[in-house]
Amino acid sequence: MSLAETQRLLARLYTDAELRRRFFAAPEDVGREWGLEADEARALASSRGQVDSFARALEKKYLRQVRHLLPKTAALLGGGLGELFSAYAAAERARRPPGGLHKIPEDARRFAAFVERRTEDELVRAVARFEAAWVRAHAPGFRFAAGVFPYRMGEVLRRLDEGEKTGPARRPSLHLWWRLGRLRHLGIPG
């Protein structure tokens, strides 16, 4: 197997938990799908512990990066963040990993969208969407975005900073982001 083929398989093993499980359960069978000879598959399978360890470290790194960009969402999710991120990684990220120069913000936006779809908690959904809007606003080429949120988001963020994880009374707000030179934001309470 060439180095290029080996790297293609490794990139998938590192980022796709399901493929990793299948490969190490039946390395010669799965290896054949990737063009490995039997001895090559067995040799790679002998590194299972190291591959698993690297893959786990990678997922922790992805989560750390996303948490940095969605800190209030992470705070609200608390101990459930890791499990939700693993579910996102398995369901979506492994099939279509974020790429390009801005893969980290893209990962954060996709995870925020996943959180919105997966949680019934309206406050969590609102905060995830709000933070994702900020991430999008910082992207190169951004010009304008608007969104209506079920809460006054300034008040939500202030409560979260004070450690309060329940939402204020539902009062919609309109938020605008635009860039003409500098990035600007305006929240209009309803």
Add this chain to the structure above:
Amino acid sequence: MLDHGLDGARDPFPALPRLGAGIGFREPFRGELFLNRGSVDFLEITADHYLEAPPEKLAELDLLAEHFTLVPHGLDLSLGSAEGLDDGYVDALAALVERLDPPWWSEHVAFTRAGGVPIGHLASLPFTREAARVVAGNVARVRERISAPLILENITYTVAFPGAELTEAEFLTEIVELADCGLLLDVTNVHVNATNHGYDPLEFLDALPLERVVQLHFVGFEERGGLLVDSHARPTPEPVWGLMAAVAERAEVKAAVLERDEDLPSFAELSAELARARSILGRS
């Protein structure tokens, strides 16, 4: 035991300036950095943070460049990719390096993508001559676009591929000699790998072409699950200072960068580490 004898080829890069002790720029200490300008000789910036960046990031870059020599350090060029390089990434990187006109720039002996899958981190290469040729070939291709000198960094590795033809030191030597480039020797990574993979770090240094070391990286590490992890989250420990001193005795090291990323201490603590590194480099 290291040979402390004189080496007639101590500095194969005489045109590169001695920059001293620098720090990897991190936004959380930006304010303190300017207040403590005198304790930092230069800055290493993460190139990827400024590629096709929004105006605020480019303004930050320009402000830093007004006050410090900046050395770009790339993360995602994937010089170890057997598929070759991403032209779009190379173009963006070339634009950044041209904007900064640095004395050199750096990247890693690693791959970060393959088959359309971005790994998002530095993945190790097999220690084979084929892999060394791939890296050297990609370096040659990059040089067609970026003329500033490129130096290559050793990474920590979890996966040690079976069937290695070379030791890690032989692999790095093969690459820098094929590519005719300098080394960014991360002495923390040397200590971490030596501990995790069971070899003597001083023997590792003995096997490297230390005259090719242009710059060092240093920082602390952590132990997790019985292995050392280069977390960049702790002060530099004595074994790493010892390795830095060992290299400085043998090579004309131009610069050293403190790579503290996490759990940032006071800037006074960072400055103290820079002062110690500067003192060690002064013996180089």
